[in-house]
Amino acid sequence: MNNRRHVAQLRMAAVVGVIVLAGCGSQAPSPSTANTGTAGKNGEVHLTLITFQLEDAQGRPLTMSAVGVITSPQGPWGRVHEDGTVTSPDGALRGKLLPTGSVVDAQGSELATIADDGSAKVGAKELHFDADGKLVGGDPSQAMQLRATDPGARRIAMLVLIMAELSPTKQ
Amino acid sequence: MGDSAADTIINGLDKAWAIVKDNKPDSSAKTSFCQAIPGKIPFNELYGWKNESMPFSYELKNKLGITVIDVQLQLDCLWYGQSTKARGLFLNNFNVWCKSCDVEWGWTLNIDATVSGNAFNSGSKDAPVGAIPLIVSVQAKTMLINTTKSWKFTCHGNGARDVA
Numbered sequence A: 001m002n003n004r005r006h007v008a009q010l011r012m013a014a015v016v017g018v019i020v021l022a023g024c025g026s027q028a029p030s031p032s033t034a035n036t037g038t039a040g041k042n043g044e045v046h047l048t049l050i051t052f053q054l055e056d057a058q059g060r061p062l063t064m065s066a067v068g069v070i071t072s073p074q075g076p077w078g079r080v081h082e083d084g085t086v087t088s089p090d091g092a093l094r095g096k097l098l099p100t101g102s103v104v105d106a107q108g109s110e111l112a113t114i115a116d117d118g119s120a121k122v123g124a125k126e127l128h129f130d131a132d133g134k135l136v137g138g139d140p141s142q143a144m145q146l147r148a149t150d151p152g153a154r155r156i157a158m159l160v161l162i163m164a165e166l167s168p169t170k171q
Numbered sequence B: 001m002g003d004s005a006a007d008t009i010i011n012g013l014d015k016a017w018a019i020v021k022d023n024k025p026d027s028s029a030k031t032s033f034c035q036a037i038p039g040k041i042p043f044n045e046l047y048g049w050k051n052e053s054m055p056f057s058y059e060l061k062n063k064l065g066i067t068v069i070d071v072q073l074q075l076d077c078l079w080y081g082q083s084t085k086a087r088g089l090f091l092n093n094f095n096v097w098c099k100s101c102d103v104e105w106g107w108t109l110n111i112d113a114t115v116s117g118n119a120f121n122s123g124s125k126d127a128p129v130g131a132i133p134l135i136v137s138v139q140a141k142t143m144l145i146n147t148t149k150s151w152k153f154t155c156h157g158n159g160a161r162d163v164a
Helices: A002-025 A153-165 B027-031
Strands: A052-055 A061-064 A069-072 A075-080 A085-087 A093-097 A102-105 A110-114 A120-122 A125-129 A145-147 B016-021 B034-038 B050-061 B067-083 B090-103 B108-115 B130-141 B146-156 B161-163
Touching: A052 A153, A061 A153, A069 A153, A075 A153, A085 A153, A093 A153, A102 A153, A110 A153, A120 A153, A125 A153, A145 A153, B016 B027, B016 B090, B027 B090, B034 B130, B050 B146, B067 B108, B067 B130, B067 B146, B090 B108, B090 B130, B090 B146
Parallel strands: none
Antiparallel strands: A052 A061, A052 A145, A061 A069, A069 A075, A075 A085, A085 A093, A093 A102, A102 A110, A110 A120, A120 A125, B016 B108, B034 B090, B050 B067, B067 B090, B108 B130, B130 B146, B146 B161
């Protein structure tokens, strides 16, 4: 009987241990460790969500709120989460920024890479936002302007731009 | 219908037009046409025309799963045209135009129609059928990509229609 109780206690301790470990992995980053895209302590991305607006060639705005909600003139387009995931309005996973800087789609295929400074490589294209927020390196006929007060917005803006301007079909 | 077969089939109308220009339907597309009619018979001597319309669409989503392009197009033509002077079935007012066009943030859409080659006889020497191929080309682009799609519609004077 004592042996059975001991085994049950060990099992309970193991379960509690797993819950504690899982809890550590999903902790929100503290402000001191948060940034706009480097890997956190557990090898995960911790994004600080910053309000910004991207203006396309026709002057139409795409905005991201301080909680990561992406809104186009048409309505909600999805959400960026602190762990680097990007979801559609129905909550479905659409992509993720990995600690390595890779942006992958829901199937895990790499779409692009984004550096800490917000510069990106999408196929053969190398892109970055210049000091005025103008996107440099893409199709010059398709102007794109970033409006943000915090330069840290560049990396998240690039992530949103990539998810919004690539199509699921093979290019 | 005439005793002799039509010997030449021509397109005396347009050879190319814009359907959507920079995200907006081009109003001139509704009055741009091609045709496949006998070369030596005045148009007003052709009769028996039948109307044909075929709606079709183009849709594109982005990586967020949002429909960023939704275009409704329509193909119209008159077929079964005949003449008392020459045997054959002919085609007129073959047109593709845009009924509605929604293009969302970050995307630019252009759609063009171009006649591919000449009007031709898709029937026989004794029973000619006027036909003409029209290529409809879609170009959707962003700062990052340029994606294209095209259809080749060949309409025939006997009402047949090929899509490739």
